[in-house]
Amino acid sequence: xxxxxxxxxxxxxxxxxxxxxxxxxxxxxxxxxxxxxxxxxxxxxxxxxxxxxxxxxxxxxxxxxxxxxxxxxxxxxxxxxxxxxxxxxxxxxxxxxxxxxxxxxxxxxxxxxxxxxxxxxxxxxxxxxxxxxxxxxxxxxxxxxxxxxxxxxxxxxxxxxxxxxxxxxxxxxxxxxxxxxxxxxxxxxxxxxxxxxxxxxxxxxxxxxxxxxxxxxxxxxxxxxxxxxxxxxxxxxxxxxxxxxxxxxxxxxxxxxxxxxxxxxxxxxxxxxxxxxxxxxxxxxxxxxxxxx
Amino acid sequence: xxxxxxxxxxxxxxxxxxxxxxxxxxxxxxxxxxxxxxxxxxxxxxxxxxxxxxxxxxxxxxxxxxxxxxxxxxxxxxxxxxxxxxxxxxxxxxxxxxxxxxxxxxxxxxxxxxxxxxxxxxxxxxxxxxxxxxxxxxxxxxxxxxxxxxxxxxxxxxxxxxxxxxxxxxxxxxxxxxxxxxxxxxxxxxxxxxxxxxxxxxxxxxxxxxxxxxxxxxxxxxxxxxxxxxxxxxxxxxxxxxxxxxxxxxxxxxxxxxxxxxxxxxxxxxxxxxxxxxxxxxxxxxxxxxxxxxxxxxxxxxxxxxxxxxxxxxxxxxxxxxxxxxxxxxxxx
Numbered sequence: 001x002x003x004x005x006x007x008x009x010x011x012x013x014x015x016x017x018x019x020x021x022x023x024x025x026x027x028x029x030x031x032x033x034x035x036x037x038x039x040x041x042x043x044x045x046x047x048x049x050x051x052x053x054x055x056x057x058x059x060x061x062x063x064x065x066x067x068x069x070x071x072x073x074x075x076x077x078x079x080x081x082x083x084x085x086x087x088x089x090x091x092x093x094x095x096x097x098x099x100x101x102x103x104x105x106x107x108x109x110x111x112x113x114x115x116x117x118x119x120x121x122x123x124x125x126x127x128x129x130x131x132x133x134x135x136x137x138x139x140x141x142x143x144x145x146x147x148x149x150x151x152x153x154x155x156x157x158x159x160x161x162x163x164x165x166x167x168x169x170x171x172x173x174x175x176x177x178x179x180x181x182x183x184x185x186x187x188x189x190x191x192x193x194x195x196x197x198x199x200x201x202x203x204x205x206x207x208x209x210x211x212x213x214x215x216x217x218x219x220x221x222x223x224x225x226x227x228x229x230x231x232x233x234x235x236x237x238x239x240x241x242x243x244x245x246x247x248x249x250x251x252x253x254x255x256x257x258x259x260x261x262x263x264x265x266x267x268x269x270x271x272x273x274x275x276x277x278x279x280x281x282x283x284x285x286x287x288x289x290x291x292x293x
Numbered sequence: 294x295x296x297x298x299x300x301x302x303x304x305x306x307x308x309x310x311x312x313x314x315x316x317x318x319x320x321x322x323x324x325x326x327x328x329x330x331x332x333x334x335x336x337x338x339x340x341x342x343x344x345x346x347x348x349x350x351x352x353x354x355x356x357x358x359x360x361x362x363x364x365x366x367x368x369x370x371x372x373x374x375x376x377x378x379x380x381x382x383x384x385x386x387x388x389x390x391x392x393x394x395x396x397x398x399x400x401x402x403x404x405x406x407x408x409x410x411x412x413x414x415x416x417x418x419x420x421x422x423x424x425x426x427x428x429x430x431x432x433x434x435x436x437x438x439x440x441x442x443x444x445x446x447x448x449x450x451x452x453x454x455x456x457x458x459x460x461x462x463x464x465x466x467x468x469x470x471x472x473x474x475x476x477x478x479x480x481x482x483x484x485x486x487x488x489x490x491x492x493x494x495x496x497x498x499x500x501x502x503x504x505x506x507x508x509x510x511x512x513x514x515x516x517x518x519x520x521x522x523x524x525x526x527x528x529x530x531x532x533x534x535x536x537x538x539x540x541x542x543x544x545x546x547x548x549x550x551x552x553x554x555x556x557x558x559x560x561x562x563x564x565x566x567x568x569x570x571x572x573x574x575x576x577x578x579x580x581x582x583x584x585x586x587x588x589x590x591x592x593x594x595x596x597x598x599x600x601x602x603x604x605x606x607x608x609x610x611x612x613x614x615x616x617x618x619x620x621x622x623x624x625x626x
Contacts, residue, residue: 016407016450017404120358184400185401188466191393192415193419
């Protein structure tokens with residue numbers, strides 16, 4: 001027929017919603033800077049040990065060697081361990097815990113929130129009361145109890161952080177599900193005979209994701225802080241270096257050799273700030289109401 | 294499946310649907326009966342709030358949970374009562390045998406999937422096609438609903454299409470499974486007049502090709518005259534009048550039908566010609582809580598209303614060719 005001749009104006013810039021969000025994100029300089037810093041931290045954690053090798057627990061030089069002297073860029077701590085090596089190894093642990101705890105948080109939060117928002121009724125009542133129960137628990141105290149009771153291994157710390165921080169994700173997910181389930185395309189999906197499971201996973205969830213993604217990004221930052229807090233208090237695996245643990249073990253020398261505490265503290269600060277910037281950028285990019293068209 | 298032309302595909306008997314509202318339980322659909330045969334087009338007409346869309350949702354088994362329920366009557370599809378069917382069985386029927394086109398083309402497509410994915414998904418689920426075949430068929434369907442350049446458009450997202458194109462995609466999705474009954478809930482309300490005509494042509498052609506029976510819900514008398522063979526005029530959840538379209542429009546036997554017909558503006562050949570004032574029906578549809586009363590619910594807006602109309606619900610009076618009217622004075626209208 002005449003299909004070949006028909007002009008197609010918009011197919012050239014055909015873009016998925018996620019592609020459009022990425023375009024918006026790229027325009028945000030602060031968020032891109034955050035992403036860059038985050039990449040650097042990630043690369044340092046992944047490739048660092050091969051470039052600047054060493055055992056983070058080995059005493060290599062005199063204690064309290066100030067940064068820049070004797071070939072130690074960041075100096076040594078109170079036991080004479082190389083701070084740069086510790087920082088690199090700590091980056092791995094901090095990022096790993098941040099990501100896996102955020103992942104756990106999102107999985108629990110989405111499951112609870114989706115079921116509550118979709119089925120309503122007694123399911124919602126039960127799940128939201130459960131959410132509120134976890135929300136009113138003092139988070140640090142509760143996670144300390146878990147770690148103290150079940151041992152301070154990395155998986156247990158991740159679990160402790162995940163268990164105390166999922167309620168906000170559940171509430172956001174529930175709100176989104178309650179809004180979206182009333183939309184016409186969900187009814188249309190039902191009218192096509194789509195099962196409830198598929199409606200939850202394939203119809204509503206993809207549309208509910210944007211605010212959850214933002215929340216998850218911010219969750220990575222708070223999980224890193226949380227882990228730092230726990231290891232500062234000594235509730236950490238003693239065989240693994242993390243940034244919080246470096247601060248915790250050097251805290252007695254904060255007045256004489258403040259760099260031993262400041263340097264890992266800065267690492268935490270910069271990383272979490274970068275994650276927050278990325279999270280804010282994602283929020284702007286994914287929230288159509290803030291989007292400047 | 295061996296239904297001949299005589300036994301109806303869909304038979305609704307004495308259907309009563311109740312909605313639970315803050316003011317109590319109100320019947321949005323009160324004692325509705327209808328029959329639909331294969332290949333036939335039946336039209337529901339009435340103002341907003343008369344229960345047209347509720348009827349459609351009830352037929353699909355999609356009444357709002359906990360708010361709406363079938364209180365009485367039956368909906369028989371191919372001899373199977375849908376009001377008592379299990380949810381799993383209903384899911385099987387929906388899409389396979391009965392599908393629906395929704396009112397609002399702007400919000401009826403899922404924004405995160407391309408239109409091709411959405412059509413192909415239906416085909417894969419109901420027709421068991423593999424990915425490649427479903428994609429190919431999606432392109433054919435887009436071509437069938439006259440989307441230009443379907444090969445490229447198939448990977449577009451809904452926001453890249455115009456309202457009319459989206460409505461066509463909706464039709465393509467509804468027709469993907471070659472349903473026996475297609476329910477179209479005001480399919481053209483949100484569209485331009487020119488596009489409306491195209492959509493109607495499309496639905497009629499496709500209905501003819503596939504032998505699909507159509508239920509057209511609309512408040513547009515012009516659309517009814519164009520599309521349907523039989524019509525049901527709904528008022529406040531009750532059937533006001535039913536019959537063959539031509540006969541009802543020529544000889545309405547209910548004051549409400551008469552009013553609806555006279556509300557349609559006519560184009561005059563000469564713009565300067567004397568134009569009769571446009572008729573209107575005074576008043577509005579009664580609120581839900583008054584739906585259950587034993588009276589003619591149209592009485593408050595009817596010129597002919599008398600004591601009897603205000604105190605007793607009128608029975609259905611039969612005329613030739615199956616025309617029925619629920620009016621005390623049907624003979625005189």
